[in-house]
Amino acid sequence: MTTAEQTAGRTREQTAGRTREQIAGRTREQNAAAPVLVLGATGKTGRRVVARLRDAGRIVRAASRSAETHFDWMDRATWASALDGMRALGLVAPPDPEPIADFVAEAEAAGVRRFVVLSGRGVHRYGMAFEPSLAEAERAVREADVDWTLIRPNSFAQNFAEDLYAVPLRAGLLTLPVGAVAEPFIDVEDVADVMAALLTEEGHTYRTYELSGPRALTFAEVTAEISAVSGRPMRFEAVTAERYVADLTAGGMPEEAARSLAHGHVFLSEGHNTEPTTDVRYILGREPRDFSEYVKSVAAGIWS
Numbered sequence: 001m002t003t004a005e006q007t008a009g010r011t012r013e014q015t016a017g018r019t020r021e022q023i024a025g026r027t028r029e030q031n032a033a034a035p036v037l038v039l040g041a042t043g044k045t046g047r048r049v050v051a052r053l054r055d056a057g058r059i060v061r062a063a064s065r066s067a068e069t070h071f072d073w074m075d076r077a078t079w080a081s082a083l084d085g086m087r088a089l090g091l092v093a094p095p096d097p098e099p100i101a102d103f104v105a106e107a108e109a110a111g112v113r114r115f116v117v118l119s120g121r122g123v124h125r126y127g128m129a130f131e132p133s134l135a136e137a138e139r140a141v142r143e144a145d146v147d148w149t150l151i152r153p154n155s156f157a158q159n160f161a162e163d164l165y166a167v168p169l170r171a172g173l174l175t176l177p178v179g180a181v182a183e184p185f186i187d188v189e190d191v192a193d194v195m196a197a198l199l200t201e202e203g204h205t206y207r208t209y210e211l212s213g214p215r216a217l218t219f220a221e222v223t224a225e226i227s228a229v230s231g232r233p234m235r236f237e238a239v240t241a242e243r244y245v246a247d248l249t250a251g252g253m254p255e256e257a258a259r260s261l262a263h264g265h266v267f268l269s270e271g272h273n274t275e276p277t278t279d280v281r282y283i284l285g286r287e288p289r290d291f292s293e294y295v296k297s298v299a300a301g302i303w304s
Contacts, residue, residue: 034059034113034114035059035085035086035087035088036053036058036061036089036090037082037083037086037088037090038053038062038089038090039071040064040090041062041063041067042064042067045092045191045192045195046090046092047062048189048191049090049195049196049199051192052193053200056200058200069081069082073096074094074096074099076102079106079107080110083106083107083110085111086107086110086112087113087114088113088114088115088199088200089107089112089114090116090118090195091115091137092118093117093118093136094133095133096133097132097133097136100133100136100137100140101136101139104137104144113146113147114146114148114149115144115147115148115149116150116151116199117137117138117141117148117151118153119137119152120134120153121153121154121210121212121273122152122267122273123135123152125267125272126267147205147206148205149205149207149208150207150209151194152208152209152210152211153186153211154186154210154211155185156185156187157213157294157295158294160222160295161298161303162302164261166302169223169226169303172232172234173235173236174219174223174234174236175236175243175244176236176244177238177239177241177243177265177266177269178219178269179269180220181218181268181271182217182218183217183268183273184212184214184277185212185213185217185222185291186212186213186280186288187213187288189289190213190280190284190288191211194211194279194280194283194284197284204283209282210277211279212273212275212280213289214276214287215276215290215291219236219238222236222291223235224236225291226303229295229303230303232303234303241265241266245262
């Protein structure tokens with residue numbers, strides 16, 4: 001090969017290299033500016049994700065039955081308008097798994113490329129047994145021709161203040177079929193930070209992240225900590241699954257829902273999710289918020 005040919009070859013390689021870098025750069029810029037659809041946008045996690053993305057200047061479509069963009073999993077006529085023009089999607093599964101696969105297929109056909117699915121830690125173990133929608137959402141995106149990321153958080157710290165455990169705690173007694181198992185509860189604020197990052201950053205395709213708080217606490221320890229900070233007498237009592245279901249149904253909850261909750265707590269009692277993970281630190285570059293910090297931040301307005 002002559003010197004001229006070698007020089008020409010090097011020039012072509014350099015030009016090709018610059019072109020590849022330019023294409024990759026444009027792709028990153030396009031992904032960084034891609035419009036994002038957030039389902040469940042008025043829910044515990046969704047509303048926080050929407051706020052973070054908008055604070056970052058992203059184009060966000062907030063969708064739910066009561067959000068600015070009307071979306072109903074069971075009304076397929078609402079799907080197309082929610083998906084139109086979207087390129088990334090934060091998927092929070094509905095209670096019924098039936099429409100999920102069809103929705104994912106429609107989203108893919110509409111041009112959605114990136115899916116971030118909010119699942120739950122342990123779904124790969126208990127799957128269709130009592131969280132069929134989470135298992136189906138994971139399956140549907142894995143089998144689609146899209147870029148997907150799954151996040152599986154531990155139980156939310158907010159359950160003690162905004163949801164399942166708040167009323168019993170205010171009444172002074174929390175009863176659950178979990179025994180003395182420890183759980184590294186995670187703050188939903190951290191989950192929202194992670195989800196927003198995964199919807200907008202590169203490098204997380206085809207990955208599954210398990211999100212936890214920095215330390216594991218038993219439900220008895222959590223109850224004692226909330227009692228101490230709030231100044232209200234509270235205690236925790238472990239009960240059987242049968243007693244738990246009976247208490248919930250006596251309070252008006254449908255038996256199927258009560259049994260699903262009982263199964264979930266029995267799963268926790270087996271210790272599958274006890275060990276804290278490092279995935280929050282890996283994604284965000286910081287430690288997740290400790291449960292004690294969360295309790296101190298909300299005690300005055302929730303339990304006091």
